Amino acid sequence: MAFIVKKKISGNEYYYLVERNREGNKVKSKTIAYLGKTKEGAEEKMKEILKEKNVKEKDMNIEGLANFCKLKGFVFRSSDIYGGFGGFWDFGPLGVELLNNIKREWWRYFVQEKENVIGMEGSVISHPRTWKASGHITSFKDIAVVCKKCKKATKLDESEFGKVKCECGGDYLKQGVFNLLFKTNVGALNSEEAYLRGETAQSMFMNFKLIQQTSRMKLPFGIAQIGRCFRNEIAPRDFLFRCREFHIGELEFFLNPDEKKCSVLEKKHLNLKIKFLDAETQERGKDILKEVKINDLIKSKKIEEWHAYWLAEQILWLKTFELSEIKIREHTKEELSHYSSATFDIDYTFPFGSKEITGIANRGQYDLTQHQNESKQNLEIFDEKTGKKVLPKVIEPTFGIERIFLAVITKAYAYDKKRDYVVLKLPLKLSPIKAAIFPLINKPEFEKLAKEVFENLKKEFNVTYDSGGSIGRRYARNDEIGTPYCITIDGDSLRKKDVTIRNRDDTKQIRVKIKYLREVLFKLIHDEIKFKDAGVFVK
Numbered sequence: 264m265a266f267i268v269k270k271k272i273s274g275n276e277y278y279y280l281v282e283r284n285r286e287g288n289k290v291k292s293k294t295i296a297y298l299g300k301t302k303e304g305a306e307e308k309m310k311e312i313l314k315e316k317n318v319k320e321k322d323m324n325i326e327g328l329a330n331f332c333k334l335k336g337f338v339f340r341s342s343d344i345y346g347g348f349g350g351f352w353d354f355g356p357l358g359v360e361l362l363n364n365i366k367r368e369w370w371r372y373f374v375q376e377k378e379n380v381i382g383m384e385g386s387v388i389s390h391p392r393t394w395k396a397s398g399h400i401t402s403f404k405d406i407a408v409v410c411k412k413c414k415k416a417t418k419l420d421e422s423e424f425g426k427v428k429c430e431c432g433g434d435y436l437k438q439g440v441f442n443l444l445f446k447t448n449v450g451a452l453n454s455e456e457a458y459l460r461g462e463t464a465q466s467m468f469m470n471f472k473l474i475q476q477t478s479r480m481k482l483p484f485g486i487a488q489i490g491r492c493f494r495n496e497i498a499p500r501d502f503l504f505r506c507r508e509f510h511i512g513e514l515e516f517f518l519n520p521d522e523k524k525c526s527v528l529e530k531k532h533l534n535l536k537i538k539f540l541d542a543e544t545q546e547r548g549k550d551i552l553k554e555v556k557i558n559d560l561i562k563s564k565k566i567e568e569w570h571a572y573w574l575a576e577q578i579l580w581l582k583t584f585e586l587s588e589i590k591i592r593e594h595t596k597e598e599l600s601h602y603s604s605a606t607f608d609i610d611y612t613f614p615f616g617s618k619e620i621t622g623i624a625n626r627g628q629y630d631l632t633q634h635q636n637e638s639k640q641n642l643e644i645f646d647e648k649t650g651k652k653v654l655p656k657v658i659e660p661t662f663g664i665e666r667i668f669l670a671v672i673t674k675a676y677a678y679d680k681k682r683d684y685v686v687l688k689l690p691l692k693l694s695p696i697k698a699a700i701f702p703l704i705n706k707p708e709f710e711k712l713a714k715e716v717f718e719n720l721k722k723e724f725n726v727t728y729d730s731g732g733s734i735g736r737r738y739a740r741n742d743e744i745g746t747p748y749c750i751t752i753d754g755d756s757l758r759k760k761d762v763t764i765r766n767r768d769d770t771k772q773i774r775v776k777i778k779y780l781r782e783v784l785f786k787l788i789h790d791e792i793k794f795k796d797a798g799v800f801v802k
C-alpha cells in the first residue's frame with residue numbers, strides 16, 4: 264500500500280510517496296518518489312504514479328483494489344472533497360452500472376425465475392417497535408476495544424471478547440458496548456426516536472401475512488428484497504467490506520416447521536461440491552477444510568433440506584459470475600446471532616484473504632413469534648397441505664451486494680502482458696458498458712454512420728460513442744473498464760454497411776452487417792452464440 268508522507272525540514276513541507284509492504288511478520292517502508300511541496304500537487308502526482316504502478320501490479324491488496332476502483336470511476340470515498348467519511352462510499356458512473364447489473368441479476372435469479380418467490384421494497388425507517396420486537400435494540404451490539412500493545416482500535420462480537428487477541432499478539436481492552444442501529448428523530452414537535460434499518464428482513468416479516476393474502480402464495484414461499492441498510496460500525500474498514508451504509512439482498516423463505524422434505528432439490532444441488540469448515544473443527548481451534556457434497560451435509564444432519572437447497576442456490580448464483588473460489592463456514596454455537604439456530608457463511612477467497620460475501624441462517628419462528636407478541640396480531644396462516652393454521656419458520660439467504668461487487672471486480676482484474684495493461688474481464692451481463700462505438704477516422708461520413716449505429720444500439724444497451732485518440736488507445740480504455748465489445752466503422756463499412764466487432768478477452772475481430780447488429784449483440788451478451796460464430800472472422 265502506498266500513501267503520502269509529509270516531512271517538515273527547517274520550516275518547509277515536503278511530500279513523499281511511501282510504500283508499505285508486509286513481508287512475513289514485518290512491515291517494510293520504502294520511499295518511492297518525491298511529490299513536491301504542496302498537498303494538492305502531491306495528490307495529483309501520486310495519482311499519476313499509482314496509475315502506472317497499480318495497473319501493472321498482479322498481486323492486488325484491498326488498498327490496490329480501492330485505488331483501481333477510484334481511478335476508473337467505479338467507487339469514490341463519500342464526500343471526498345472533505346477528506347471522506349468513514350464507512351461511506353459513493354458509486355461513480357461505472358460503479359453504479361455494475362452495482363445495478365448485479366442487483367438486476369440477483370432479482371432475475373431469486374425472484375423472477377423462482378416460482379415460489381415474490382419481491383417487495385420496504386421503507387428504511389419503520390415503527391420503532393420493529394426493532395424492539397426483533398431483538399436488535401437489546402442484542403445488536405458490538406464491543407469497542409483497543410489493543411493494549413499496538414493501540415489499534417477495533418470491534419469485537421460479544422462472543423469474541425476475552426478470547427481473541429490482536430494481530431500483533433496484544434490483549435484487548437474494553438472501551439464500551441455500542442448498539443449498531445443508527446438513531447434518528449421522526450417529526451419536528453414531540454419527535455419520536457426511530458432507527459434506520461440494520462437489515463431488510465424485518466419489513467418482510469411484518470408484511471408477510473399481507474403479502475401472502477394479497478398474492479395468494481401457498482407455503483412454502485419466499486419474499487425477497489434488495490435495499491440499503493445502515494449499521495453504525497465502530498471500526499469500518501477493508502474498503503466496501505465493512506461500511507456503515509450498504510445494500511443487502513435478502514430472501515425470507517417461509518415454510519411449515521414440520522416440513523422436512525424439499526420438493527425442489529435436484530442433482531445439481533445435491534452433488535454440488537463445496538469446501539466446508541464445520542463448527543466442531545473450529546471449536547477445536549483448527550481451520551481444516553473438508554471437501555464435501557451438499558448431500559453429505561444433509562445426510563450427516565448438519566443442515567435441513569430446505570436450508571441446503573438455498574445454500575446450494577446461493578453458490579450456483581455466484582457461479583454464474585464465475586465466482587467459484589468459495590468456502591462454506593458453519594457458525595459455532597457462540598457465534599450464532601440472537602435469532603439463528605444454524606448459520607453458514609459463504610466466503611470468497613480474495614488474493615488478500617478469505618471474506619464473507621453471503622450467508623444463510625435458519626431463523627426458525629423467532630421473528631414471527633416476536634412480532635406476534637409485540638403487535639398482538641396473529642401472524643399464523645393456513646397451510647393447505649396440512650389443513651391447519653401454522654406460524655411458519657424461516658430460512659434466510661443474505662447477500663452483501665457491495666461484497667459481491669468487489670468479488671466480481673477482483674475476479675475480473677487481469678493484467679495482460681501482451682497488451683501491457685489491465686483487462687477487466689467482467690461477466691458480459693455485468694459489464695457497465697456493453698459496447699463502444701468508434702468511427703475509425705474523424706471524417707463526417709464515418710462519424711455519421713457511427714452515430715447511426717450508436718443511436719440504434721443505445722435503445723437497448725448501455726453503449727458509448729468514442730472518437731477521441733488513436734484506435735489502440737480507445738481499445739485500451741475500454742478493455743480497462745471491462746467493455747466486452749468495440750465496434751468500429753471503417754472504410755468498408757461505408758460501402759458494405761457492416762462493422763467490425765472486437766472481442767475484449769482475445770482481441771479477435773468479426774464483421775457483422777449493421778442491420779443484424781442489435782440481435783447479434785443481444786445473443787453475445789446472453790451467451791446464446793459464440794463470438795466466432797457471430798459474424799465473418801477477420802484475419
Ligand SMILES: [Zn+2]
Pocket residue numbers: 410411412413414415429430431432433
Ligand atoms: Zn495490537
